[in-house]
Amino acid sequence: MAPFELVAPESVDAAVATLRAAGGALPLAGGTDLLPDLDAGRVDPRRVVSLRRLPWRTLDWTGDSLVVGATLPLRRLEADPDVRRRFPGLYAAVRAVGSVALRHRATLGGNLARAAPASDLIPVLLALDAEVEVVGPAGARTVPVDAFVLGSRRTDLGPADLIRSVRLPESRPSAYLWQRVRPSNDISQVAVAVAYSPSRRDWRVAMGGVPPRATLLSGAADALEGPRPDDGSIRRSAERAAREAALVADKRASEEYRRRLLGTLLARATRATVAVEAP
Amino acid sequence: MTGGPLSWTVNGRARAVTGVPDDERLLDSLRWRLGLKGTKEGCRSGECGACTVLVDGETTLSCLTLAREVDGASITTIEGVGSDPDGAAVRRAFEAAAAVQCGYCTPGFVMSLTGLLRERGRSVPPEEIAEELGGNLCRCTGYVAIVRAVARALSEPP
Ligand code: FES
Ligand code: FES
Numbered sequence: 001m002a003p004f005e006l007v008a009p010e011s012v013d014a015a016v017a018t019l020r021a022a023g024g025a026l027p028l029a030g031g032t033d034l035l036p037d038l039d040a041g042r043v044d045p046r047r048v049v050s051l052r053r054l055p056w057r058t059l060d061w062t063g064d065s066l067v068v069g070a071t072l073p074l075r076r077l078e079a080d081p082d083v084r085r086r087f088p089g090l091y092a093a094v095r096a097v098g099s100v101a102l103r104h105r106a107t108l109g110g111n112l113a114r115a116a117p118a119s120d121l122i123p124v125l126l127a128l129d130a131e132v133e134v135v136g137p138a139g140a141r142t143v144p145v146d147a148f149v150l151g152s153r154r155t156d157l158g159p160a161d162l163i164r165s166v167r168l169p170e171s172r173p174s175a176y177l178w179q180r181v182r183p184s185n186d187i188s189q190v191a192v193a194v195a196y197s198p199s200r201r202d203w204r205v206a207m208g209g210v211p212p213r214a215t216l217l218s219g220a221a222d223a224l225e226g227p228r229p230d231d232g233s234i235r236r237s238a239e240r241a242a243r244e245a246a247l248v249a250d251k252r253a254s255e256e257y258r259r260r261l262l263g264t265l266l267a268r269a270t271r272a273t274v275a276v277e278a279p
Numbered sequence: 280m281t282g283g284p285l286s287w288t289v290n291g292r293a294r295a296v297t298g299v300p301d302d303e304r305l306l307d308s309l310r311w312r313l314g315l316k317g318t319k320e321g322c323r324s325g326e327c328g329a330c331t332v333l334v335d336g337e338t339t340l341s342c343l344t345l346a347r348e349v350d351g352a353s354i355t356t357i358e359g360v361g362s363d364p365d366g367a368a369v370r371r372a373f374e375a376a377a378a379v380q381c382g383y384c385t386p387g388f389v390m391s392l393t394g395l396l397r398e399r400g401r402s403v404p405p406e407e408i409a410e411e412l413g414g415n416l417c418r419c420t421g422y423v424a425i426v427r428a429v430a431r432a433l434s435e436p437p
Contacts, residue, residue, distance in 0.1 A: 006282075006301035006347055032343050036324050038302070048301070052348055075337070099414020101331050101338040101391060183413070 004038075008050040012135055012162070015049055020137055020160035022047040027162055029071050029110035032102050056109070056164060059083075064171040067133075070109025070163040075100065077108065088276055089174025089193055093124040096178055096188075109163040112145070115213070117152040118187035123208035124176050126216050127195035128168050136161035152212035172197055173276035175269040178209060179261050181252065189253040192265040194273050196227055203229075203270075205237070207245055207262060209252075219244045224270060234270050238263035285350045289313060290359025299346050306330045306341035309356060317357035317386050321416070328415035331387040331394075332356050338394035340414075355393075357386035365396040372432035373425075380419035388415045388425060392432055401433050408433075 006028075009015040019025050025047040028034055037043045051071050058069035059080060066087070068077060074094050077083055084091040097103055097111070097120050111121045112132060122145065130145040137160050145166075148156045157163070174195035178188040188209035195204045203224040208214040220241035225233045242259045249255045284297040289309075296312055306323075309315045309332065321329035323342045330342040333355040360366030369392045372378075379385050395403065395411050403411060408429060417425060 003300060003302055006345065008347075028345075028348075031345060031348065032325055032340075035304075035343050035345070039323070050345075050348060095410065098325060099328060099340075100395070100411055101328060101340045101414050102325050102343065104334075104337045104339055105344065 004045050005047045006050060007047060008053050010053050012054055012164070015051065015054060015162060016136055016160050018047070018049050019162070022049075025049055025159075027051055027113070029107040029113075030073065030105035031110075032098065032106040033110060033114045033116065051109075051162070058165070066168045066171075068108050068166045068168070070165055071107050074103040074106050074108065074111075078103070086171035087128065087168065087174060089124045089127060089172070089176045089195055089273070090121075090168070092176040093120045093193065096120040096176065096191075108166055112148065112166065113155060113157060113163055115149050115151075115153050115155050116187075117211040117213055118191075118209050119214065120176070120178065120188065120191060120208065122149055122214040123191055123193035123206040124174065124195075125166065125168075126206035126214055127174060127193040127204040128172055129197075129204065131167040131169065132156075132163055133165045133167060134161050135164045140164070142167070146216060149213050170197065170199055173273045175272035175276070177265045177269045177272070179265065187252070190258050190261040190265060192262065192269045194266065194269040196224075196273055198227075201227070205241065205266060207241070210245070210247055210258060211250065215246070217241045217244055220266060228274050229270065234267050237270065238266045241266050282347065285346060287349075287351070288353040289315070290355060291362065296346075301345070301347060303346045304342055305332070305334075305339075305344040305346045305349060305354075308346040309341060309354070315356050315358050319383055319386055321383070321387075321418075326416070327384075328387040328391060329384055331390040331415065333360075333390060333394055333397075336394070336397055338391050338398075355390075357389055360389060360393055363393060363397075366393040368435050369393050369396065369428075369432045372428045372435060376424050376428035376431055378421065378424040378428035380417075380421045384415060384417040384419070388412070388417070388428075391415050392429060396432065401436075403433065 026045040056069035056071040060067045078094045125145045132148045172195040176193045178191035180186040191208035193206045203221040205217045205220040220237045223237035247258045319329035321327035325343045
C-alpha cells in the first residue's frame with residue numbers, strides 16, 4: 001500500500017475544499033470497503049479525507065420518513081427498533097452486510113458511494129425510493145438513488161462531492177432476501193428487495209447481487225396487484241422478473257441458476273412483505 | 280505521512296503512541312508497537328474476526344481500522360478483557376466448555392461475545408446469536424464447543 005496523507009477536516013466546507021484542492025484525494029467513512037481496495041492497489045490516493053469529525057452520525061424521523069446521516073454506523077441503524085418495525089427490508093439488508101464488528105464501522109454513505117455491484121443496501125434503497133443528499137463545490141442537491149448509482153463502482157458523485165445523508169420518504173412494508181454460497185462472509189448470487197408503497201398503492205421490486213449494479217424490475221412490480229397479491233399475481237410477477245432481468249454468469253452462479261433464484265426469492269420476499277403488519 | 284502521537288486508553292492504561300504512519304492499521308499498532316500479540320491477524324480483510332477488539336466498547340475489526348481514526352479511544356484487547364465483568368464471564372465460559380482447539384480464533388470470539396453482552400445484555404434471542412457471532416471463523420471448525428461456551432456465558436450472571 002502506497003503511503004497516503006490522512007486528514008480529518010472539522011467542517012463540511014473544509015472537507016469539500018480539501019477534496020477539491022488535492023488531486024487524487026478520496027473520502028474515508030468507515031473504511032471497511034476502502035481499506036481492502038487500498039491494500040490491493042485498486043485505488044492509490046495521495047490523500048485520504050476522513051469524515052469522522054463531520055456531524056453526520058444522525059438518524060432523524062419526520063413522521064414516517066427517515067433521514068440517515070451518511071456516516072452513521074450501520075449497527076446503529078439496525079439497533080433502532082423503529083427501523084426494524086417500519087423498514088423491515090432495510091433492517092434485513094443491513095443485517096446482510098458483513099459481520100457485527102464490520103457494521104460497527106461501515107456506513108450507509110460509504111456503501112452507496114463505493115457502489116459495489118453486490119451491495120446489499122442499494123437494492124432496498126431502490127425499492128424504498130431513497131433520495132441521496134449530496135454536498136459539493138456546487139452546493140447541495142438531491143438525487144434519486146436510481147440516478148445516483150451509474151454502474152459497478154460508478155456513481156453520480158463528482159470528485160469533491162460527498163453524500164451527506166439518505167432520505168427514505170415513507171415507511172413501507174418490505175423485505176430483503178438473498179442467496180449466497182457461504183452466508184457469513186460471501187456476497188450474494190442474487191438478492192431481491194420488495195416494498196409496497198401505501199401512498200402510491202404500488203410495488204417496487206429490485207434485484208441485487210448481479211453485476212454491474214442493482215436494478216429495479218418494473219414489469220415484475222406492475223404484476224403485483226394490490227397490497228395483498230394472490231398466488232397467481234405473485235407467480236406472474238416472478239415470471240416477468242425472470243424475463244426482464246439482465247442476468248449474467250460469473251464465478252458465483254450461472255445465468256440459469258440466477259434466473260431460478262430470482263423467481264423463488266421474489267415470491268418469498270413478496271409473501272414476507274404481505275405478512276408485515278402495516279407500520 | 281506520520282502525524283503527532285496518538286493517545287489511547289488501552290486495557291485501562293493511558294498510552295501515548297508515537298511514530299504511527301497515517302496508513303497503519305490498529306491491528307499493527309497493537310501487536311507491534313504495544314506488544315499485545317493476543318490480537319490475531321487472520322485474513323486482514325474483514326472476513327475472519329480474529330483481529331476483533333473493543334473500541335469504546337464496540338466490537339471492531341482492528342485490521343480494517345486505521346489507527347489514527349480512533350485517536351483518543353478506549354481500547355480493550357484480549358489481554359485486558361478479564362478485568363471487565365462480562366469479559367471475565369466469557370473467558371470462564373470458554374474454559375469450562377473447552378471451546379479452544381488451536382486457539383487462534385479464540386481471542387476474536389471472546390471479544391465479539393464480550394461486545395455482544397455489553398451491547399445487548401443476556402437476552403439476545405437464541406435465533407440471532409449465530410448471526411451476531413457469524414463474523415468469527417474457527418479454522419479448526421470447533422463450533423460445537425464454541426456454541427456451548429456462548430450458551431454458558433449467556434446463562435451465567437455477570
Ligand atoms: S484479520 Fe481482521 S477480520 Fe480477519
Ligand atoms: S480453535 Fe483453532 S481456529 Fe478456532
